[in-house]
Each structure stands twice: as C-alpha cells, then as structure tokens.
Amino acid sequence: MDIFRIEGPVRLSGQVTVNGSKNAALPIMAAAILAEGQSSLAGVPRLSDVRLFADLLQTLGCRVESAPGGPGPMRIDASVISNPVGDYEIVRKMRASICILGPLLARCGRAEVSMPGGCAIGDRPINLHVRGLRELGAEICLKNGYVIAEAPRGLRGASIFLGGSFGSTVLGTANVMMAATLAKGRTVIESAACEPEISDLANCLNAMGARISGIGSPRLVIEGVSHLHPVQYEVIPDRIEAGTFMVAAAITRGELKLVNCQLDDMMAVVDKLRNVGVTVEPTADGCVVAGTDHLHPTDVTTQPYPGFPTDLQAQLMALLALAEGNSVVIEKIFPDRFMHVAELNRMAADLRKEGPAVIVAGVKNLVAAPVMASDLRASAALVLAGLAAEGTTIINRVYHIDRGYERIEERLNPLGAQIFREDAPAP
Ligand code: EPU
Numbered sequence: 001m002d003i004f005r006i007e008g009p010v011r012l013s014g015q016v017t018v019n020g021s022k023n024a025a026l027p028i029m030a031a032a033i034l035a036e037g038q039s040s041l042a043g044v045p046r047l048s049d050v051r052l053f054a055d056l057l058q059t060l061g062c063r064v065e066s067a068p069g070g071p072g073p074m075r076i077d078a079s080v081i082s083n084p085v086g087d088y089e090i091v092r093k094m095r096a097s098i099c100i101l102g103p104l105l106a107r108c109g110r111a112e113v114s115m116p117g118g119c120a121i122g123d124r125p126i127n128l129h130v131r132g133l134r135e136l137g138a139e140i141c142l143k144n145g146y147v148i149a150e151a152p153r154g155l156r157g158a159s160i161f162l163g164g165s166f167g168s169t170v171l172g173t174a175n176v177m178m179a180a181t182l183a184k185g186r187t188v189i190e191s192a193a194c195e196p197e198i199s200d201l202a203n204c205l206n207a208m209g210a211r212i213s214g215i216g217s218p219r220l221v222i223e224g225v226s227h228l229h230p231v232q233y234e235v236i237p238d239r240i241e242a243g244t245f246m247v248a249a250a251i252t253r254g255e256l257k258l259v260n261c262q263l264d265d266m267m268a269v270v271d272k273l274r275n276v277g278v279t280v281e282p283t284a285d286g287c288v289v290a291g292t293d294h295l296h297p298t299d300v301t302t303q304p305y306p307g308f309p310t311d312l313q314a315q316l317m318a319l320l321a322l323a324e325g326n327s328v329v330i331e332k333i334f335p336d337r338f339m340h341v342a343e344l345n346r347m348a349a350d351l352r353k354e355g356p357a358v359i360v361a362g363v364k365n366l367v368a369a370p371v372m373a374s375d376l377r378a379s380a381a382l383v384l385a386g387l388a389a390e391g392t393t394i395i396n397r398v399y400h401i402d403r404g405y406e407r408i409e410e411r412l413n414p415l416g417a418q419i420f421r422e423d424a425p426a427p
Contacts, residue, residue, distance in 0.1 A: 001396075001397060001398075001399065001423075001424045002398050002399065002421050002422065002423065002424065003394055003395060003396050003397075003398060003421075003422055003423070003424045004383065004386070004393075004394070004395040004398050004401075004409065004419055004420065004421060004422075005392060005393075005394055005419070005420040005422055006368070006383065006386030006387065006389075006392070006393040006394075006395065006417070006418065006419050006420075007391075007392055007418035007420075008368060008386055008387050008388060008389045008390060008391065008392075008393065008418070009252065009387065009388050009389065009390055010252055010254075010387055010416050010417055010418060011252050011253055011254045011416060012248055012249055012252045012254035012255075012256055012387070012412065012415040012416045012417060013254050013255050013256065013415060013416060014256065014257070014414060014415040014416070015256070015257040015258075015259060016245055016256060016257070016258060016259070016411060016412075016415060017258075017259045017260050018237045018238055018241050018242045018245070018258055018259065018260045018261045018286070019043075019045040019237070019238055019241055019260075019406055020042075020043030020044055020045045020234075020235040020236070020237060020238060021043075021045070021196075021197060021200070021235055021236050021237060021238035021239065021240075021241075022045055022047055022049060022050065022238060022240075022241075022404050023096075023170070023195075023197045023238075023240070023311075024196070024197040024200040024201065024235045024236050024238075025041070025043070025044045025045060025050060025235045026049065026050070026053050026096045026099065027096075027099045027171065027174040027178070027197070027198075027201045028041060028200065028201055028204050028233065028235055029041065029044070029050075029053050029054070029057060029074070029076060030053075030057075030099045030100050030102075030103050030174070030178065031103060031178055031201060031204055031205055031208065032057070032062070032076040032078050032230070032231075033057070033060070033062070033078050033081060033100060033103040033104060033107055034078075034103045034106060034107055034178060034181065034182065034205075034208065034228045035078060035208055035209075035227070035228040035229050035230045035231070036078065036079050036227075036230075037077070037078070037079055037229065037230035038075055038076065038077040038078075038079070038230050039075070039076050039077075039078070039208075039230040039231045039232070039233070040073045040074070040075050040076075040230075040231075040232045040233075041073055041074045041075075041076065041232075041233055041234070041235065042073045042232075042233070042234040042235070043234045043235040043236075043237075044066070044073070044074045044235060045238065045406055046066075046406050047402065047403060047404060047405070047406055048399065048402045048403050049094055049096065049403045049404060050074075052090060052093060052094050052097075053094065053096065053097065054066070054074070055090060056086060056087075056090045056091075056094075056097055056100065057076060057078075057100075059083065059085070059087055059090065060081050060082070060083055060084060060085070060086075060100070060104070061078075061080045061081045061082035061083055062076055062077060062078045062080075062081070063075075063076070063077040063079075064076050064077075065077075073232075078107075078230075081104070081107055081108055084104040084107075084108040084110055084111045084112065085111075085112045085113070085146075086098075086100050086101070086104075086111070086112065086113035086114055087114060088114035088145060088146075090114075091113060091114035091115075091116055092114065092116070092117060094403075095116040095119060095124055096171060097113070097114075097116065098113060098116050098126055098129060098171060098175070099171045099174050099175055099178075100113060101113045101129065101133070101147065101149060101175050102129075102133060102174070102175035102176060102177075102178040102179035103175075103178045103179070104149075105133060105138055105149045105150075105151055105155070105179055106151075106155060106178065106179045106180075106181065106182040106183070107182070109150065109151050109152050109153075109154065110148075110149065110150050110151070110152070111147075111148075111149045112146045112147070112148050112149075113146065113147050113149075114145060114146050114147075115142060115145050115146065115147050119375065120339050120374045120375035120378070121334045121336065121337040121339070121375050122334045122335065122336035122337060123336070126147070126172070127164070128162055128164050128169045128172040129169070129171070129172040129175045129176070130147065131160075131162075132160050132162055132172060132175065132176035132179075132189070133149060133175065133176060133179055135158040135159075135160045136151070136155040136156065136157070136158055136160075136176070136179055136180060136183050136187065137151055137153075137154075137155050137156045137158070137183075138150065138151045138155065138179075139151070154182075154183070154184060155179055155180070155182065155183035155184070155224075156183055156184045156185055157180065157183045157184060157185030157186045157187040157222070157223075157224055158183075158187055158188075159187075159188045159190070160176060160187065160188065160189050160190065161190045161191055162176060162189050162190065162191050162192055162193075163190070163191030166332070166333055166334075167191075167303070167304040167332075167333070168191050168192060168193040168194070168218065168304050169193060170193045170195050170197065170198060172193075173189060173192045173193040173198050173220070174193075174198060174201055176189055177189060177192070177198070177201070177202065177205070177212065177220060177222060178201075178205065180222040180224065181205055181208075181210040181211075181212070181222060181224065181225065181228060182224060182225065182226075182227070182228065183222075183224040184224050185223075185224055186221065186222070186223050186224070187220075187221070187222040187224065188219065188220070188221050188222075189219070189220040189222070190218065190219055191218055192214075192217075192218050192219065192220045193304060193305070194216055194217060194218055194304065194305050194306070195304070195305040196216075196236060196239060196262070196265040196305065197236070199215050199216045200235060200236045202215040202220070203215065203233075204231060204233045205228070207231045207233055208228040208229055208230070208231045209225055209227070209228045209229050210222070210225060210228060211223040211224075211225060236262060236265075237260045237261055237262055239261075239262065239265045239266050239269075239309070240309065240311045240312060240377075240404070241404075241405060242258055242261040242262075242266065242286075243266060243269045243309070243311075243312040243315065244312070244315050244380050244384070244405070245258055245289075245411075246258070246269065246273060246278070246280065246287075246289045247273075247312070247315045247316060247318065247319050247384055248384055248387060248412065248415075248417075249278075249289040249290065249291055250273060250276075250278040250289065250291040250292075250295075250319055251291070251318060251319050251322065251384050251385070251387060251388045252291060252387050252388055252416075253291035253292065253293060254290075254291055254415075254416065255288065255289070255290040255291070256288070256289050256415065257283070257286065257287075257288045258286040258287050258288075258289065259285055259286045260285060260286060261285070261286035261287060263280075263282050263286070263287050267306060268303075268306055268307055268308040268309070269308065269309070269312060270287075272298060272300055272308060272316065273289070275296065275298045276292075276295050276296045276297070276298050276319070276320070276323060277292040277294060277295055277296050278290070278291060278292060278295075279292070294324060295319065295320075295322055295323040295324060295362070296323060296324065296325065297320060297323040297324065297325035297326050297327040297360070297362055298320065298323070298327050299327060299328045299329075299330075300313075300316060300320075300327070300328075300329050300330070301329075301330040301332055302330070302331050302332050302333050303332055303333070304333070310331060310332075310333040310334055310337060311377050312377070313329060313331055313337065313377070314337075314340040314377045314378045314380065314381035315377065315380055315381045315384055316329070317329050317340065317341075317344065317351070317358065317360060317381060318340075318344060318349075318381040318382075318384045318385045318388075319384070320360045320362065321344060321349035321350070321351065321360055321362065321363060321366065321385070322362060322363065322364075322365075322366065322388065323360070323362035324362055325362050326359060326360065326361050326362065327359075327360040327362070328357055328358070328359055328360070329357065329358045329360060330356060330357045331356050331357070331358075332356070335355070335356035336356075337375075337377075337378075338353055338358060339374035339375060339378045340374070340377075340378035340381045340382065341353050341358055343371040343372060343374070343378070343382055344366075344381065344382070344385055346369045346370075346371055347366045347367055347368065347369050347371065347382075347385050347386075347389050347393070348363060348365070348366055348367040348369075348389075349363060349366060349385070350362075350363050365389070365390055366385050366388050366389035366390070367389055367390055367391060368386065368389040368390060368391030368392050368393040369389075369393060369394075370393075370394040370396065371393065371394070371395055371396070372395075372396050372397060373395050373396060373397040373398055373399075373400040373401060374397075374400065375400055376400050376401065376403050376404040376405075377404075378400075379395065379397075379398065379400040379401040380401060380404075380405065380408075382395050383395065383401065383408060383412075383419065386419075387412070387417055387419075396424065398421070409421055
C-alpha cells in the first residue's frame with residue numbers, strides 16, 4: 001500500500017490542465033451499453049475507478065480498449081452483451097457501478113446488479129433508482145444481495161418524480177434517463193439532477209440518437225427511440241478536480257492558472273472562494289486563482305447543483321481551517337460525510353462537529369501529522385492541508401485519492417509541491 005510523504009509548507013505557482021470528469025465519464029461509459037457497436041470516448045481520465053468500471057463492462061461482454069498511459073480515446077465495443085450481471089466483487093468496490101442497471105435493462109430486458117452497500121461517506125440507498133425504473137414498467141426484486149430487474153416486453157414511458165429527502169439523485173437520474181431513451185413513448189423526469197455531469201450524459205445520449213430535452217433543468221423529457229447508435233464523444237472537464245486545484249492555490253497562498261476548466265459550471269465554488277478573499281480571474285479556457293494572506297471566514301451549505309458541491313466540502317473545510325475567524329460548514333447531501341474532521345484536527349485544525357454541521361474555528365497554522373485517508377474527497381482535503389502544514393505529513397491509504405485524482409503528486413509537484421509516493425512501512 002502506498003503512502004504520501006508531504007513536506008510543507010509550500011507556495012504553488014504555475015499552470016495545470018484539468019482532466020476529464022470522472023463522474024461524467026463513468027455514466028457515459030455505461031451509456032455505451034445501449035448501442036450495438038464500438039463507441040469512442042475522449043477525455044476519459046485514467047483513474048482506478050475508471051479502470052474498475054472498464055473491468056465491469058468487460059464482465060458484461062463488452063470489449064474495452066484504451067491506450068495504456070496515453071492520451072488516446074477509450075473504445076468500448078458493446079456489440080455483444082452476453083452476461084447482464086454486475087458482480088458483487090466489483091460493485092462493492094465502486095458504488096457508481098449501479099449505473100449499469102438502467103442501460104442493461106433497456107438493452108437486454110433484464111439486469112442483475114449487486115446492491116451497493118454504504119461507504120465512508122454514509123448510507124447510500126438506491127430506492128429512487130428502483131422507483132424510477134419500476135415506473136418505466138420494470139419488475140424489480142432483491143435476491144441474494146442482487147437487484148434483479150426484468151422488462152421482457154420492453155419499457156414504456158412514464159411521468160416520474162425522482163426527488164427524495166436529500167433532493168435529486170445524480171446516478172438515479174442517469175439510470176432512469178438512460179433506460180427511458182429506449183422505452184416506448186414519452187418519459188418525463190421531474191426533480192431530475194441538474195449536475196453538469198448529467199447534462200453531459202444527456203448530450204452524449206442525444207449524439208447516440210436519443211431525444212432528450214430540458215437538459216440542465218430539473219424536468220427532463222425523453223421521447224423513446226427504437227435504438228441508439230455508437231458514438232464518438234468527449235467528456236467535460238472535471239469541476240471537482242478544478243475546485244481542488246483552486247483550493248490548492250488558495251491554501252498555499254500561491255497562484256495557479258487552470259486550463260480546461262469550465263468556470264460556468266462552478267459559480268457556487270467561485271463565489272465562495274471570492275467571499276473568503278481568494279482571487280479568481282476568468283481566462284479564455286479556465287481561470288487564474290490567487291491566494292491571500294488574510295482569509296475571511298464564511299458559512300457554506302452543500303446542495304445539489306448549482307449549489308456548493310458536496311464533493312468539494314472537505315477541501316473547502318481545509319482552507320477555512322486557516323481563516324481569520326469562525327466558519328460553519330453544513331452538509332445537506334451526505335450528512336455523515338465528515339471523516340476528514342478528526343484527521344484535520346490531528347493537524348492542529350480546530351473543528352467541532354455538531355450533527356450535519358462543522359464549526360470551524362480558524363487557526364494560524366496547520367501542523368504536519370500522520371493521518372489516514374478515508375474516502376476520495378476527504379483524502380484530497382488532507383493533501384491540501386499537508387501542502388500548507390509545517391513539517392512532514394504522512395497520508396496512509398492513498399489508494400482512496402487514486403480513485404479520483406490521476407497521480408496527484410505528478411500534477412502538483414511541478415507547481416512547487418513536495419509530495420512523495422512511498423511504500424507503506426511493513427506492519
Ligand atoms: N439518495 C436517496 N435515494 C437514492 C439515491 C440517493 O435517498 O435512491 C440520497 C443519497 O443518500 C444522498 C442524496 O440522495 O443523500 C444524493 O445522492 P446521489 O444519488 O445524488 O449520489 P450518487 O449519484 O450516488 C454522485 C457522485 C458523488 C457525489 C453525489 C452528489 C458519481 C459517480 N458519484 O453520487 O461523487 O457526491 O453524486 O453530488 O457521480 C465523488 O466523486 O467523490 C462522489 C462521491
């Protein structure tokens with residue numbers, strides 16, 4: 001198992017190009033199931049989650065090729081789906097695997113996908129996915145830990161309300177929208193997720209021959225078609241990776257130029273960073289972000305898009321830990337997503353969890369410590385804290401970071417970071 005040794009504090013400067021979006025790429029890879037033939041996807045990031053998803057598609061019968069380590073497109077040949085089963089061994093490692101359920105059902109009339117369990121960010125139910133697919137006419141039951149969905153005579157369009165107690169569902173919208181593309185008649189999804197990754201998926205599906213309108217709004221209208229064709233498509237840049245780099249500039253009081261960054265998809269993040277005194281200047285294809293010596297505190301609540309994303313909550317908290325005053329961070333999407341709190345406190349932050357909120361009393365300096373990565377974004381927050389902290393930070397279990405950031409040390413070290421990937425000492 002790898003660890004990171006981070007020497008701090010550093011001040012980052014230079015230019016970094018944002019990679020393609022993980023959370024757009026995974027459902028778009030699943031969409032390839034819907035069309036017989038070979039699709040070609042550009043901008044798919046080379047992450048362990050993407051490799052795992054490619055393995056999953058191969059177990060279904062797809063052929064997946066991507067130039068190893070190179071910038072070429074990923075090719076997914078879904079001519080044959082011989083085994084519409086999402087195996088427990090893969091699904092348990094990656095919850096996003098559930099988004100094969102809708103496309104498999106639409107393409108094969110049947111799908112079995114292992115029920116995903118909870119994870120470090122909390123309970124992760126799929127009741128809304130199931131409800132939406134049932135409304136499209138699927139019969140769904142749970143057997144031996146697998147969701148078994150059947151629609152032998154095909155799916156039919158329906159009006160579906162997809163909101164739950166925590167708002168819309170991103171992958172639930174992806175599943176129902178993908179299934180509805182091949183249903184007979186019109187489907188209306190109300191309270192659909194509006195995340196840019198869902199819009200990207202919808203645009204990709206339309207490029208495959210689907211008829212989806214209302215893209216980007218909470219009301220998606222899908223006119224079913226008889227078949228979809230393979231596609232050549234490029235996924236959008238990763239707004240969460242971009243936001244992480246923005247906080248990296250801010251927390252090190254440095255200055256970074258981000259290239260391939262769609263600032264329009266990040267208004268809540270930009271607004272919050274400006275609020276605390278960080279400068280964000282738009283450029284033609286990204287922005288320049290500069291830190292400040294006097295960070296102001298702020299309050300932030302995570303919300304579905306276009307609100308502040310839960311996937312940047314931990315990273316922003318690391319920054320607010322160094323503000324001149326008290327901030328409050330409220331988590332409205334995953335109320336237990338606070339694994340980073342205790343670890344940041346080990347680095348001399350002053351954070352106090354109160355239910356789904358954290359009170360952040362700003363401190364002057366963070367101090368390096370050995371800490372434990374827990375989930376992807378919490379781990380990113382620890383890397384950011386390590387860049388700013390005085391001394392040597394050791395982060396254990398960095399495989400969590402590799403799930404969503406491609407060799408983050410190789411991206412940040414040319415900008416002035418000192419992050420070293422090393423073997424964990426033998427127990
Ligand atoms: N929810 C339900 N029922 C459902 C589905 C969700 O109650 O059937 C609840 C969840 O428990 C949560 C809220 O609805 O409280 C939102 O969950 P959502 O379904 O939107 O999350 P997701 O689709 O499983 C995606 C991202 C997550 C990101 C969330 C929220 C992917 C692969 N994952 O998950 O990304 O945090 O949306 O924006 O797109 C990450 O990249 O680190 C990550 C966790």
